[in-house]
Amino acid sequence: MVSALAVMAPAASMSSLERIYVSSEDFSSEDSLRGLYERWYALYRRDGDPEEKEKRFSIFKVEAHTVYELNEAGARVKHHLNWFADMTQGEYDDSFASCSHRKTPHRDEMKLNRQQPSQYYADKLPVTVDWRTVEGALTRVKHQGECGSCWAIAATDAMESVHFLENKKRTNLSAQELVDCNFHNDGCKGGTAVNAFIYVINYGIQSSEQFPYVGRRTDCVMPPVKPVMAIRNYYHLHPRNEKMLMETVAKRPVVVLVVGANTTTFKHYSGGIFRGPCGIDRKHEALLVGYGTTPSDDSNDPGVKYWVLRNSWGESWGENGYMRLERGNEADGGLCGIMEEPVYPAHPYAR
CATH class of the missing domain: 3.90.70.10 (Cysteine proteinases)
Structure with missing residues (x-):
């Protein structure tokens, strides 16, 4: 798995008060979306390779839009930008949705x-x-x-x-x-x-x-x-x-x-x-x-x-x-x- 995902341990101690949700204001400009990413990054990654971080920002933007649309749809279930927010679907699937071989x-x-x-x-x-x-x-x-x-x-x-x-x-x-x-x-x-x-x-x-x-x-x-x-x-x-x-x-x-x-x-x-x-x-x-x-x-x-x-x-x-x-x-x-x-x-x- 990519090196950017190697600093996930701090997320284990987070409380619900530290969660990052998405609002319409976050999409008002590229700068506001970048600010959202920096707040998220400070909680979930904290440091890493600048080139990798920029690559992950493009994934994060798509995930942020998806989470916003899910919450705006009016469903009773809520969603937030957790520590999967800059992973590709394949990375998430391989390590987190596919960890059982149960038959x-x-x-x-x-x-x-x-x-x-x-x-x-x-x-x-x-x-x-x-x-x-x-x-x-x-x-x-x-x-x-x-x-x-x-x-x-x-x-x-x-x-x-x-x-x-x-x-x-x-x-x-x-x-x-x-x-x-x-x-x-x-x-x-x-x-x-x-x-x-x-x-x-x-x-x-x-x-x-x-x-x-x-x-x-x-x-x-x-x-x-x-x-x-x-x-x-x-x-x-x-x-x-x-x-x-x-x-x-x-x-x-x-x-x-x-x-x-x-x-x-x-x-x-x-x-x-x-x-x-x-x-x-x-x-x-x-x-x-x-x-x-x-x-x-x-x-x-x-x-x-x-x-x-x-x-x-x-x-x-x-x-x-x-x-x-x-x-x-x-x-x-x-x-x-x-x-x-x-x-x-x-x-x-x-x-």
């Missing part, structure tokens, strides 16, 4: 690791579930940088959560260990949370303090300490089963496949209930951490059912690193296919 599991694997449906679902599923409100259940939103490691971050996020829920111990696990040492995945070129879980079943996993994240694949050199935890198993949920997914998310976060994150609306999502469109083919992995329904204003606005998705693109993306996307469309696998192959780790234990 439908082999039939034998499905039989062994498929969670059996409850004979009876809970009489009353919780109306709202949001693991962000449970202190310790989630660590801070991570930032994958230019490495296609969404699969590793989704897997460690899920294991951190179940480890806390089982043992009441908050632990930051090493996504970098999975990138470097999980040879059944392809490091920064993509992988699957399932293969990450299999690795941790066999070898355990270090903390991120012992094996910190650097955002690129390096040599697999294990620190001279024992793994901080392992898991005994993982389970696939039955696909296209909304009640089962809700029931499971009410007990723990779940890793989901996101199909078609390679759209402008997904890329520049800033807030609201995402209703699509989703693209096709490109696959991403993220963590489902809740669900709910927006308040009903009147009979003409009955409220919108949604899922809460935790991403790995830092806190400057979405709603401080999260997305609310419309719930439903069970027969089609849910919006962006998130009900196609949910999976979660189970039975963590400390080592």
Whole structure:
């Protein structure tokens, strides 16, 4: 990936107050558009090669127009100029919308690791579930940088959560260990949370303090300490089963496949209930951490059912690193296919 994208780490600590939106005044002249770019650049890049910066400005201008038009269209979803704003679509697609190699599991694997449906679902599923409100259940939103490691971050996020829920111990696990040492995945070129879980079943996993994240694949050199935890198993949920997914998310976060994150609306999502469109083919992995329904204003606005998705693109993306996307469309696998192959780790234990 181009060198201009190598300085993305500062975006991980941004709050929603530092976001850059686009107004009509920004297009009043080339100078005003240049000023918008400089404000954005100071937040997301800060330094770089002047020639590369000028090249990126031409991409930024197109993205700024696109974001402005999306917001002017009156959609309830908002968009802003996040850290994708000077990337080509191909750069975004390759590292961020295509970081999962997940395929439908082999039939034998499905039989062994498929969670059996409850004979009876809970009489009353919780109306709202949001693991962000449970202190310790989630660590801070991570930032994958230019490495296609969404699969590793989704897997460690899920294991951190179940480890806390089982043992009441908050632990930051090493996504970098999975990138470097999980040879059944392809490091920064993509992988699957399932293969990450299999690795941790066999070898355990270090903390991120012992094996910190650097955002690129390096040599697999294990620190001279024992793994901080392992898991005994993982389970696939039955696909296209909304009640089962809700029931499971009410007990723990779940890793989901996101199909078609390679759209402008997904890329520049800033807030609201995402209703699509989703693209096709490109696959991403993220963590489902809740669900709910927006308040009903009147009979003409009955409220919108949604899922809460935790991403790995830092806190400057979405709603401080999260997305609310419309719930439903069970027969089609849910919006962006998130009900196609949910999976979660189970039975963590400390080592």
